[in-house]
Amino acid sequence: MKLSRLCFATVFTxxxxxxxxxxxxxxxxxxxxxxxxxxxxxxxxxxxxxxLALQKTSNPQVKEFANQMISDHTSxxxxxxxxxxxxxxxxxxxxxxxxxKQQATDETKKLTSLRGDAFDKEYASHEVAYHQAVIDAAxxxxxxxxxxxxxxxxxxxxxxxxxGHLEHAQQLEKSLGSK
Amino acid sequence: xxxxxxNRWVASKNDCFCVGVMRRNQQDSHEYDRTVRSxxxxxxxxxxxxxxxxxxxxxxxxxxxxxxxxxxxxPAGGTNHIVVIKQVHFNPARVTVKPGDTVKWENxxxxxxxxxxxxxxxxxxxxxxxxxxxxxxTNTQTVSYHCRPHPNMKATLVVxxxxxxxQRASVTLKWSPPRTPDEFHPILVNFTAALLPxxxxxxxxxxxxxxxxxxxxxxxxxxxAAVITPLTAAAGxxxxxxxxxxxxxxxxxxxxxxGTAAVMFFVTLxxxxxxxxKRDASPSFAYLTFTLILVLAVVYQGSLGxxxxxxx
Numbered sequence: 001m002k003l004s005r006l007c008f009a010t011v012f013t014x015x016x017x018x019x020x021x022x023x024x025x026x027x028x029x030x031x032x033x034x035x036x037x038x039x040x041x042x043x044x045x046x047x048x049x050x051x052l053a054l055q056k057t058s059n060p061q062v063k064e065f066a067n068q069m070i071s072d073h074t075s076x077x078x079x080x081x082x083x084x085x086x087x088x089x090x091x092x093x094x095x096x097x098x099x100x101k102q103q104a105t106d107e108t109k110k111l112t113s114l115r116g117d118a119f120d121k122e123y124a125s126h127e128v129a130y131h132q133a134v135i136d137a138a139x140x141x142x143x144x145x146x147x148x149x150x151x152x153x154x155x156x157x158x159x160x161x162x163x164g165h166l167e168h169a170q171q172l173e174k175s176l177g178s179k
Numbered sequence: 180x181x182x183x184x185x186n187r188w189v190a191s192k193n194d195c196f197c198v199g200v201m202r203r204n205q206q207d208s209h210e211y212d213r214t215v216r217s218x219x220x221x222x223x224x225x226x227x228x229x230x231x232x233x234x235x236x237x238x239x240x241x242x243x244x245x246x247x248x249x250x251x252x253x254p255a256g257g258t259n260h261i262v263v264i265k266q267v268h269f270n271p272a273r274v275t276v277k278p279g280d281t282v283k284w285e286n287x288x289x290x291x292x293x294x295x296x297x298x299x300x301x302x303x304x305x306x307x308x309x310x311x312x313x314x315x316x317t318n319t320q321t322v323s324y325h326c327r328p329h330p331n332m333k334a335t336l337v338v339x340x341x342x343x344x345x346q347r348a349s350v351t352l353k354w355s356p357p358r359t360p361d362e363f364h365p366i367l368v369n370f371t372a373a374l375l376p377x378x379x380x381x382x383x384x385x386x387x388x389x390x391x392x393x394x395x396x397x398x399x400x401x402x403x404a405a406v407i408t409p410l411t412a413a414a415g416x417x418x419x420x421x422x423x424x425x426x427x428x429x430x431x432x433x434x435x436x437x438g439t440a441a442v443m444f445f446v447t448l449x450x451x452x453x454x455x456x457k458r459d460a461s462p463s464f465a466y467l468t469f470t471l472i473l474v475l476a477v478v479y480q481g482s483l484g485x486x487x488x489x490x491x
Contacts, residue, residue: 076289078289160329161329166331168327168329171330
């Protein structure tokens with residue numbers, strides 16, 4: 001158990017570092033369509049993980065959290081799509097969004113292999129790390145590089161929501177007893 | 180929906196904080212104005228002479244400070260207040276209402292939220308976008324609340340001030356120890372308001388009947404008053420700081436500084452009284468006059484406090 005957590009932490013840390021490095025080197029300034037694509041991808045990943053959690057967990061707290069993630073990120077996704085349509089921006093893939101997808105595939109594999117308590121803990125701690133990473137990416141990369149003012153303020157507007165998810169996930173993690 | 184939605188995400192930060200507490204019943208604010216202009220009925224006591232005047236002043240001081248004066252009953256039902264939930268924030272983040280008032284939380288966001296008290300005293304359950312939840316608050320309290328799905332959404336609700344009919348109907352005999360400044364200050368005020376006039380009264384009786392025991396009693400009462408009054412003032416400041424900007428500005432300014440000055444005068448008075456006590460003498464006319472002025476100041480002070488609590 002401990003070993004798997006350590007492995008995960010290490011893998012995740014590297015993943016974030018690589019992602020951060022990639023953002024700097026390849027996508028020093030993601031374009032607006034790329035930013036919209038990153039936000040969409042990040043949203044979809046969280047929805048997918050929550051759907052997986054609903055299938056696998058029997059813990060009411062985890063269910064409640066997963067339902068909230070689906071509901072909140074679906075609403076957020078819709079508002080981002082509407083905004084992109086309005087601005088005439090077609091979301092595009094970028095090294096960052098590809099990276100996110102790759103990490104998500106790995107995490108999904110890992111989550112699929114776990115059951116019961118171990119699954120709940122892994123899901124909760126991943127949600128903490130994931131939201132933290134997305135908040136950091138929004139602050140350091142997406143917001144500063146967004147050209148369109150409306151897109152910029154939309155990403156800024158999402159920050160308190162993500163912060164709320166982060167704190168909720170931290171509470172969940174704590175109550176599940178995983179540190 | 181889409182255009183609305185966009186506006187929400189596009190709205191600048193300035194936009195989202197402009198929604199204040201909307202008071203649908205505007206009567207309250209006018210009442211404060213009248214209070215300030217109408218002057219203080221208690222500063223011009225009826226022309227009683229000598230002892231009766233002092234007795235009268237002492238009685239008025241006691242009554243006003245104890246805050247049992249008759250109040251105009253306010254219409255039952257209370258005022259409605261609105262807190263708008265938008266962009267993952269409660270706007271405004273701090274609402275002060277009177278007992279009996281109703282607060283309505285309107286979810287103008289695109290996400291579902293809850294209104295959940297930290298102390299567990301209320302929980303709205305999920306309020307979906309476009310829906311609202313309301314609750315009437317009868318007990319004086321300060322409650323922090325948050326949104327369960329988004330724990331970073333924090334806000335405060337303060338229920339305090341003028342008790343209306345529905346509030347008085349819900350008063351119980353249950354014992355609960357004082358915890359908040361709005362409980363401490365009125366309790367401590369009683370001691371200040373009682374001890375000083377009684378000390379003066381006791382000294383005057385001592386002079387009339389030439390009894391030392393009256394003077395001894397007066398010295399001790401002045402000492403107690405000088406010990407307790409700083410605590411009264413401290414509780415008052417605590418209350419004011421907790422309350423923030425929701426108090427009538429002029430009245431609170433006079434009340435806080437008159438109160439702070441009173442603390443100094445009480446200590447001065449105690450030192451003066453102690454010197455007289457050491458000589459085992461009767462207090463001088465100057466001392467008695469000084470004390471009388473202080474009593475009148477305390478009466479005025481008490482009436483200001485009462486007005487802020489009861490809104491008269």
